Amino acid sequence: MTEPVLTVTSLVKRFGPVVAVDEVSFELMPGACLGIVGESGSGKTTIARVLAGLERPTSGTVTLAGEVVRDHSRRARRWRARQLQMIFQDPYGSFDPRQSIARSIAEPLRLHRPGARERHRARVEELLDQVGLDARAGAALPRELSGGQRQRAAIARALAIEPRVLVLDEAVAALDVSIQAQILTLLDDLRRGTGIAYVFVSHDLAVVRHVTDTAIVMRHGRVVERGETGRILRSPQHPYTRLLLDSIPAPGWDLDRVARDRRALDPHPAHGESSCSTSTT
Amino acid sequence: MTLTIPALRAATAGRRRRRPLGVTLAVAFLALATVTAVLAPVLAPHPPDATSLLNSLAPPGTEGHPLGTDSTGRDVLSRIMYGARLSLLAPLGVVLLSGLLGTAVGLLAARAGGWADAVLSRGMDIVFAFPSLLLAMLVVAVFGPGLTAPICALAVGYTPFVGRVVRSMAIQEGARPYMECYRVMGFGEWSVALRHLLPNMLPVLLAQSALAFGYALVDLAALSYLGLGVRPPDADWGSMIAEARSAILQGEPWSGLLPGLAVILTVVSVNVLGEHLGGAVSGKQRAGT
Structure with missing residues (x-):
């Protein structure tokens, strides 16, 4: 029996009076892919940010590769970075606008894998090749690339550190559907090739079905359903999961029923929620 | 983001080709002033402190003195050339010092946040509210005349200008x-x-520094005019204007007007250049985001 590479135990994150994440626990095995599903405000992005060290949990623990992540010292920060990397939703803002893509990818290499400049250059080329970008894209500035190319570059930059876990926070939400498919295929190939594990945060059930083995469904910061992705999508147990599935436009789509179900689920709807909120990020 | 790459390139290329005439003139004048200042010993027709009482207050165009002489018969052209050294170097010192200080304070305030930010920002507000020329005069009163003390005082006085910009940009960019x-x-x-x-x-x-350079030059000239900056017989433009006071009253304004003109032209050039740099930057940002 192998050890899980990532374990989250009773994670709580409060922002003032708001409880964004409430007692969430899950495990991730090496090379596995876990989906975190939910609509806006369900706390899924907060989990991703806690995992990446951008937010401190109010309580609960995150265990990476058997070690509990505790302090924020320089060494701890770098160690965490070598275990876990994150891809952000916005491929437009994830690069320094002044630097070429190749230079941006070389930076984490220099920090985490010190070595000769020549070796780094060769490695950058290899990484670009791995994500399907050519040398011309590497020499370009971020603004000269398309959203899909930028997201590929962001993946290459994360892979440079050779992490064991990659957190993808709505990583394909900002891309066209055809580009989405390409990136998802790329992610699938990379997982098979490197044995990296994914935490895949998304509101898009079709995407989650395509990529993940297991999933947790979140609502108001709590896990309402968990299990094998195929099973959850085929026969959802919790009314909220059913509602999410019903909210996807499909033939015979009944908007009234979706609205009715939501009212039944939540007699006092939170501010800003509407019957089509699953289509927003 | 709606611009395609070729359109973007065309836009940048077009801007490069259409550099306004004023900017070209400003750069040319500043280059001339710098060269004159550096090569003053070679280029100046007379030593800056050579007096000749027989030939005092000669009008411009006099033989041997193209810009005339002052009340003690010193060559105005030579003194303007030598004066450029202090008049350009001292503001440069102010700009560099206040740039360093302001960047440090601004970054610290933006990155630290919380009470440190509050303390630093209010501190900058206080310095900002205090006239920097008055600060410089106080410092001179304590440390005696000379250029070092007023340069440091003005640098402190200008720090909030840089610090505030750096702080807000660091927060925005961060x-x-x-x-x-x-x-x-x-x-x-x-x-x-x-x-x-x-x-x-x-x-x-850079754009901010260019503007600060102009202000510093005027402030330092004012200090020299008040007799608190450069000590005679050294020349800078401000002290030349001060020494020409009696001559102006006698109806011989040239020895005062010409260094004044040098101050005005330099400040205008630097401001034009600074404005151009700032404009180019904001244009680039608009195209880049």
Whole structure:
């Protein structure tokens, strides 16, 4: 029996009076892919940010590769970075606008894998090749690339550190559907090739079905359903999961029923929620 | 983001070709002033302190004295050339010092946040509210005349100008997603600030410095005019204007007007250049985001 590479135990994150994440626990095995599903405000992005060290949990623990992540010292920060990397939703803002893509990818290499400049250059080329970008894209500035190319570059930059876990926070939400498919295929190939594990945060059930083995469904910061992705999508147990599935436009789509179900689920709807909120990020 | 890459390139190329005439003139004048200042011993027709009482207050165009002489018969052209050294160097010192101080304070305030930010920002407000010329005069009163003390005083007085801009830009730029990417990759706050934040702010800092240079030149000239800056017989433009006071009253304004003209032309040139730099920067940002 192998050890899980990532374990989250009773994670709580409060922002003032708001409880964004409430007692969430899950495990991730090496090379596995876990989906975190939910609509806006369900706390899924907060989990991703806690995992990446951008937010401190109010309580609960995150265990990476058997070690509990505790302090924020320089060494701890770098160690965490070598275990876990994150891809952000916005491929437009994830690069320094002044630097070429190749230079941006070389930076984490220099920090985490010190070595000769020549070796780094060769490695950058290899990484670009791995994500399907050519040398011309590497020499370009971020603004000269398309959203899909930028997201590929962001993946290459994360892979440079050779992490064991990659957190993808709505990583394909900002891309066209055809580009989405390409990136998802790329992610699938990379997982098979490197044995990296994914935490895949998304509101898009079709995407989650395509990529993940297991999933947790979140609502108001709590896990309402968990299990094998195929099973959850085929026969959802919790009314909220059913509602999410019903909210996807499909033939015979009944908007009234979706609205009715939501009212039944939540007699006092939170501010800003509407019957089509699953289509927003 | 609606611009395609070729359109963007065309736009930048077009801007490069259409540099306004005023900017060209400003650059040319500043280059001339710098060369004159550096090569003053070679180019000046007379030593700057050679008096000749027989030939005092000669009008411009007199043989041997193209810009005339002052009340003690010193060559005005030579003195303007030598004066350029102090008149250009001293404001440069102010700009460099206040740039360093302001960047440090601004970055510190933006990155530290919380009470440190509040203390630093209110401190800058207080310095900002205090007239820097008055500060410089107080410092001179304590340390005696000379240029070092007023340069330091003006640098402190100008620090809030730079500090406020740096602080707000650092906060704005620091909120961009790529800053978080670097944190996730394990980089420290300060290494990201120095390697990514600062270079991205540099163009704005340059434009700001050009404007500060003009203000500093005028302030230092005013100090010299009041007799608190350069000590005679050294020349700078402000002290030349001061020494010409009696001659102006006698109806011989040239020895005062010409250094005054040098001050005005330099300040205008620097301002035109600064404005152009600032405009180019904001244009680039608009095209880039």
